[in-house]
Amino acid sequence: MIRIKELSYRFDEQKELSFPDWSLTPKEHALILGPSGGGKTTLLHLMSGLLKPTTGEVMIGDTCISDLSNSRLDRFRGDHIGFVFQKPHLIPSLTVKANIRLATFLGKTSADKVADVMEDLGIADLAHRAPHQISQGQAQRVAIARAVVNKPVVIFGDEPTASLDDQSCEAVVDLLKAQARACGASLVLATHDYRVKSQIKNHLNL
Numbered sequence: 001m002i003r004i005k006e007l008s009y010r011f012d013e014q015k016e017l018s019f020p021d022w023s024l025t026p027k028e029h030a031l032i033l034g035p036s037g038g039g040k041t042t043l044l045h046l047m048s049g050l051l052k053p054t055t056g057e058v059m060i061g062d063t064c065i066s067d068l069s070n071s072r073l074d075r076f077r078g079d080h081i082g083f084v085f086q087k088p089h090l091i092p093s094l095t096v097k098a099n100i101r102l103a104t105f106l107g108k109t110s111a112d113k114v115a116d117v118m119e120d121l122g123i124a125d126l127a128h129r130a131p132h133q134i135s136q137g138q139a140q141r142v143a144i145a146r147a148v149v150n151k152p153v154v155i156f157g158d159e160p161t162a163s164l165d166d167q168s169c170e171a172v173v174d175l176l177k178a179q180a181r182a183c184g185a186s187l188v189l190a191t192h193d194y195r196v197k198s199q200i201k202n203h204l205n206l
């Protein structure tokens, strides 16, 4: 379960964003929609603990993450939250497998789960390649593997399909949905990609 209440974030004296109260039940999937600059990324960063709210609270299950100290928040994020960014942000000097294994050091998952996740995502044969030796769509699969390897309770995606062609776009959303189902996780994607709207019906409009 995710619940946000009276949430706002102030960047500076000129810029403050407020968000509507909203909640999502466990295992539910939703899109955050809105115009460019509407606050989609900021909201995802607040809900995933990457930003601390100026006012209000974010509940993930029974935990109010807005109240956690930085070190407890880091641990909570490692164990409970997966995040897929618009660009995969893989570490160029590490292999595909090592990039995914790195995420297991932040959570409770054993590093031997990496091979299973790679198998599930159809990237097992890329294990020993460097990030520059794989395609954009394959790199986004690696980023999804990294986000789900610790079996999070919520998976967030910020424009995860923006740089993909139609076929890869549909495949990536299907993969995210399947991985969310496999983890028993909620899935929240911020997007202005009209192609995704037909794949997830529950929308929060900013």
Ligand SMILES: Nc1ncnc2c1ncn2[C@@H]1O[C@H](COP(=O)(O)OP(=O)(O)OP(=O)(O)O)[C@@H](O)[C@H]1O
Pocket (backbone or CB within 6 Å): 011, 012, 015, 017, 034, 035, 036, 037, 038, 039, 040, 041, 042, 043, 192
């Ligand atoms: N560091 C910052 N300082 C001041 N204003 C900021 C900062 N970062 C973002 N903003 C402003 O906050 C608003 C929301 O930005 P945000 O990136 O959350 O929007 P978005 O809906 O994700 O946009 P897009 O779809 O273009 O990615 C925008 O008006 C942006 O200019």
